[in-house]
Amino acid sequence: MAVYTQLSAETLGHLIAHYDVGGLVSAKGIAEGVSNSNWLLETTGSVANGTRFILTMYERRIDTSELPFFLGLLDHLSERGAPVPRTIHDRSGGASREIDDKAVALIEFLPGVSVDRPTPAQAFNVGAVLAQMHLAAQDFPMRRANDLGPDVSAAVLADCGEAALADIAHDLPAAVDAARVVADGWPQGLPRSIIHSDLFPDNVLMLGDTVSGLIDFYFACHDAMAYDLAVTHAAWSFTDAGRSFRSEIGQALVAGYESVRPLDAVERSALPLLAQGAAMRFVSSRAQDWIETPADALVTRKDPMDFMRRFAFYKHNGAKAFG
Amino acid sequence: MAVYTQLSAETLGHLIAHYDVGGLVSAKGIAEGVSNSNWLLETTGSVANGTRFILTMYERRIDTSELPFFLGLLDHLSERGAPVPRTIHDRSGGASREIDDKAVALIEFLPGVSVDRPTPAQAFNVGAVLAQMHLAAQDFPMRRANDLGPDVSAAVLADCGEAALADIAHDLPAAVDAARVVADGWPQGLPRSIIHSDLFPDNVLMLGDTVSGLIDFYFACHDAMAYDLAVTHAAWSFTDAGRSFRSEIGQALVAGYESVRPLDAVERSALPLLAQGAAMRFVSSRAQDWIETPADALVTRKDPMDFMRRFAFYKHNGAKAFG
Numbered sequence: 001m002a003v004y005t006q007l008s009a010e011t012l013g014h015l016i017a018h019y020d021v022g023g024l025v026s027a028k029g030i031a032e033g034v035s036n037s038n039w040l041l042e043t044t045g046s047v048a049n050g051t052r053f054i055l056t057m058y059e060r061r062i063d064t065s066e067l068p069f070f071l072g073l074l075d076h077l078s079e080r081g082a083p084v085p086r087t088i089h090d091r092s093g094g095a096s097r098e099i100d101d102k103a104v105a106l107i108e109f110l111p112g113v114s115v116d117r118p119t120p121a122q123a124f125n126v127g128a129v130l131a132q133m134h135l136a137a138q139d140f141p142m143r144r145a146n147d148l149g150p151d152v153s154a155a156v157l158a159d160c161g162e163a164a165l166a167d168i169a170h171d172l173p174a175a176v177d178a179a180r181v182v183a184d185g186w187p188q189g190l191p192r193s194i195i196h197s198d199l200f201p202d203n204v205l206m207l208g209d210t211v212s213g214l215i216d217f218y219f220a221c222h223d224a225m226a227y228d229l230a231v232t233h234a235a236w237s238f239t240d241a242g243r244s245f246r247s248e249i250g251q252a253l254v255a256g257y258e259s260v261r262p263l264d265a266v267e268r269s270a271l272p273l274l275a276q277g278a279a280m281r282f283v284s285s286r287a288q289d290w291i292e293t294p295a296d297a298l299v300t301r302k303d304p305m306d307f308m309r310r311f312a313f314y315k316h317n318g319a320k321a322f323g
Numbered sequence: 324m325a326v327y328t329q330l331s332a333e334t335l336g337h338l339i340a341h342y343d344v345g346g347l348v349s350a351k352g353i354a355e356g357v358s359n360s361n362w363l364l365e366t367t368g369s370v371a372n373g374t375r376f377i378l379t380m381y382e383r384r385i386d387t388s389e390l391p392f393f394l395g396l397l398d399h400l401s402e403r404g405a406p407v408p409r410t411i412h413d414r415s416g417g418a419s420r421e422i423d424d425k426a427v428a429l430i431e432f433l434p435g436v437s438v439d440r441p442t443p444a445q446a447f448n449v450g451a452v453l454a455q456m457h458l459a460a461q462d463f464p465m466r467r468a469n470d471l472g473p474d475v476s477a478a479v480l481a482d483c484g485e486a487a488l489a490d491i492a493h494d495l496p497a498a499v500d501a502a503r504v505v506a507d508g509w510p511q512g513l514p515r516s517i518i519h520s521d522l523f524p525d526n527v528l529m530l531g532d533t534v535s536g537l538i539d540f541y542f543a544c545h546d547a548m549a550y551d552l553a554v555t556h557a558a559w560s561f562t563d564a565g566r567s568f569r570s571e572i573g574q575a576l577v578a579g580y581e582s583v584r585p586l587d588a589v590e591r592s593a594l595p596l597l598a599q600g601a602a603m604r605f606v607s608s609r610a611q612d613w614i615e616t617p618a619d620a621l622v623t624r625k626d627p628m629d630f631m632r633r634f635a636f637y638k639h640n641g642a643k644a645f646g
Contacts (some may be wrong), residue, residue, distance in 0.1 A: 008439030009529075025434045025530065028363055029354035040351055040363060042434065111348045111365065116331030206332075207348065 005037045005057055007099065012041070012055070015099060018090040019106055020046045021053065030054075035061035035218070040109065049088050052109035057102050062218055064096075064103045069142045070217055071095040071105055073194060078108070080136035083129060083213050085110050112205025112212030120252035121209045123236055127256025129211040130199060130232055134225045135261055137194035146197065146221040150183035150277045153284040160287050168290050169305045175287070178311065179280045186277065187224070187270040194220055195228035200235040226267035229257050230274035231281070234310050242309030250321055272318025279311035328360045328380055330422065335364070335378070338422060341413040342429055343369045344376065353377075358384035358541070363432065372411050375432035380425050385541055387419075387426040392465045393540055394418040394428055396517060401431070403459035406452060406536050408433050435528025435535030443575035444532045446559055450579025452534040453522060453555055457548045458584055460517035469520065469544040473506035473600045476607040483610050491613050492628045498610070501634065502603045509600065510547070510593040518551035519543055523558040549590040552580050553597035554604070557633050565632035573644055595641025602634035 013024050022044030030038045037057040045051030058064055072095065077084040085108035087095050096105045115122060157165070158180075162173035196203070198219040205213035237250035254271075257263070263271075286304035293301050314321070336347045345367030353361045360380040368374030381387055395418065400407040408431035410418050419428045438445060480488070481503075485496035519526070521542040528536035560573035577594075580586070586594075609627035616624050637644070 009436035010439055012436070024436055026528075027436050028351070030363070031352035031354055040353075113332035113335065113347055113350050116333055205349075 005059065005100075005102070007039065007057075011099060012039070015055075015097065015104065016041065016043060016106070018092075018097060019049070019088055020091060021049050021088065021106070022046055022051070025051075027055075035059060041106075050108070053088060054085070054107045054109055055104060056107060057099065057104045059102065066144060067096050067103055067105065069144045070220065072142060073137070073140060073217055073220055074107065076140045077133060077136050082133045082136045083110070083211055084133070084217070085213060085215060110205055110213035110215070112207050114202050114204060115206055116201065117239070118201065118236060118249060119209070120248045122206060123249045123252035124256035124259070125206075125209055125211050126199075126204055126232065126236065127229070127253040127258075128260045129204075129214065129256075130196070130228060131225075131257045131260035133196065133214060134193040134228065140194050144194075144221045146195075146223040148197070148219065148281050148285070149223070150179070150186045150280065153277070153280040154179040154183040156284040156288050157280075160284075160291055164291050165287060168287060169303075169308070172283075172287065172304060172308060175280065175283050175304070175308060175311070178276075178315075179284065182273065182277050182280055185273060187266070187273060190224035190226055190267055190270060191264070192222055193225050195223050195225060195231075196220055197223065197228055197231055199228065199232045224267075224270075224274070225261070226263060226270055227274045227278065229254065229263075230271055231278040233271075234275055234278045234282070234307070234314070238310055238313075241303065242306040242313070245313055245317070245321065247321065254322065268322065271322040272314055275314040275318055275322075276311055279307045279314060282307040283311060328382065328423075328425070330362065330380075334422060335362070338378075338420065338427065339364070339366060339429070341415075341420060342372070342411055343414060344372050344411065344429070345369055345374070348374075350378075358382055364429075373431070376411060377408065377430045377432055378427060379430060380422065380427045382425065389467060390419050390426055390428065392467045393543065395465060396460070396463060396540055396543055397430065399463045400456060400459050405456045405459045406433070406534055407456070407540075408536060408538060433528055433536035433538070435530050437525050437527060438529055439524065440562070441524065441559060441572060442532070443571045445529060446572045446575035447579035447582070448529075448532055448534050449522075449527055449555065449559065450552070450576040450581075451583045452537065452579075453519070453551060454548075454580045454583035456519065456537060457516040457551065463517050467517075467544045469518075469546040471520070471542065471604050471608065472546070473502070473509045473603065476600070476603040477502040477506040479607040479611050480603075483607075483614055487614050488610060491610060492626075492631070495606075495610065495627060495631060498603065498606050498627070498631060498634070501599075501638075502607065505596065505600045505603055508596060510589070510596065513547035513549055513590055513593060514587070515545055516548050517543055518546050518548060518554075520546065520551055520554055522551070522555045547590075547593075547597070548584070549586060549593055550597045550601065552577065552586075553594055554601040556594075557598055557601045557605070557630070557637070561633055561636075564626065565629040565636070568636055568640070568644065570644065577645065591645065594645040595637055598637040598641055598645075599634055602630045602637060605630040606634060 026042040028040045039055040041053045071087040074087045078086045088106040157176045165172040203216045283304045286302045349365040351363045362378040364376045394410040397410045401409045411429040480499045488495040526539045606627045609625045
């Protein structure tokens with residue numbers, strides 16, 4: 001949530017002159033993205049590309065050699081009707097450009113707001129759109145491996161060490177062994193596609209009950225589709241920092257998903273373990289960030305226990321929750 | 324530059340239901356304002372009020388008992404054709420509402436971008452719009468005293484103390500005496516109106532050479548109009564952290580101002596001292612902020628020397644610069 005770089009109106013004007021979008025009318029730095037700077041741009045517009053855009057500057061974390069994957073995926077999905085913002089290409093066809101040695105991309109603006117407390121109808125539609133996205137991505141020709149899979153989660157937590165984890169929360173050291181157990185039992189051979197793998201409510205734009213946009217595909221990778229459903233389930237179905245499970249939301253997500261792409265029996269039976277792995281993926285990254293972020297930094301650290309509680313829920317009640 | 328508060332789509336939806344603006348379509352936290360949180364909202368719209376708005380939440384610094392002055396001023400000025408955003412009133416006529424005990428206001432969105440390096444044509448138009456604003460404000464019935472006048476600057480710098488100022492920069496302690504001299508010689512009886520008093524390029528939206536909006540009136544007060552021109556002169560006419568004076572910009576600002584409202588002889592001769600006072604106003608607030616902000620805070624502290632250099636320029640070259 002930050003704008004790391006200042007861009008002058010002059011710099012922005014020069015940039016957009018490379019695109020068929022007209023002249024600059026407005027530019028507002030927006031408080032979205034943790035590893036990028038983002039601006040909402042308005043231009044005089046063009047028939048092909050409209051008048052409003054998100055300009056993203058890639059500040060860190062993202063390996064810019066992966067931009068063709070991320071930006072090409074947006075084009076691939078939007079061409080197939082998935083509610084995903086298009087990449088706006090410059091006049092020579094390029095998907096990204098550079099400003100001061102940093103890569104930038106111009107991306108379609110989509111309407112919609114992120115919901116805080118979804119209704120079952122909203123969750124159903126999110127599940128359906130997730131499945132639609134998985135199907136639309138199946139013929140995407142590029143690949144990107146999941147670099148945050150269960151083995152990585154287990155290794156990250158082991159590297160953190162039980163002492164440092166205990167400093168964060170009394171119950172957190174148990175994550176080291178738990179993540180190892182999850183990784184060792186991880187299901188193989190599940191049907192794959194390109195998955196979003198970070199579909200929190202923040203990354204879904206809605207207009208009423210309708211999903212108007214899936215955004216922020218910078219964790220997208222080639223992995224099991226059912227795992228993506230499990231991530232989404234973990235991200236959407238809990239309140240109160242992971243203490244309360246909203247079964248009606250979890251059920252609606254899965255029902256919506258299956259309304260477009262029914263799960264096979266192996267996927268269905270894998271969901272409780274996949275959800276444990278999803279929870280551990282966020283326990284591990286949050287624990288690592290917590291340890292690496294000074295306590296007095298102005299950045300709010302996210303509590304890994306929010307997902308340790310979800311892990312415990314899935315371990316003990318997963319069969320029932322997905323039953 | 325921050326969004327201090329998270330507002331859910333649900334909360335935003337409930338809020339805008341009190342206004343004739345239609346339903347919520349988009350909400351983006353924007354990185355503007357140092358003492359407020361701001362969102363750019365898009366709605367389904369209404370004929371009376373359009374589709375896009377800035378929602379401001381007053382977080383600190385602003386005494387909410389002063390909101391009727393600030394928000395009423397926007398209405399007064401925009402009704403008289405000054406390029407200032409209107410306050411959008413709720414269905415019962417209110418200019419502000421509350422969310423979680425914090426005041427919020429819905430304000431018209433204006434197009435335009437802030438320029439980094441103005442051209443003389445842009446500076447001329449900024450001067451002209453500043454004068455237009457002064458004339459339009461003359462029959463505004465409310466009053467707010469300038470609580471950042473020259474006596475306050477002198478007192479703030481004296482309170483900082485020469486030792487603390489020397490820790491910031493070698494040449495800064497001289498500001499204590501200099502601010503006192505400025506305050507003691509401050510001109511009285513200059514023609515007054517409501518002035519903006521903080522018209523930095525950040526607070527001016529432009530479309531090409533045209534001023535599309537003056538924004539951020541939260542320092543507006545009843546004071547000498549020529550002082551406002553001096554503040555604007557100090558804010559626009561320098562580059563390189565106050566080391567270089569762009570005489571063509573300074574001249575264009577004054578010429579533009581006088582194209583709408585000619586200065587009288589007393590105002591004109593007061594400008595060099597008014598500009599010294601304008602510089603000291605920012606030296607003092609920046610010095611105070613510097614001392615109060617931890618060095619390791621993520622907030623970038625603004626260097627008071629940027630304006631100490633401007634002060635020195637106006638002291639030695641002011642007569643010529645405004646000649």
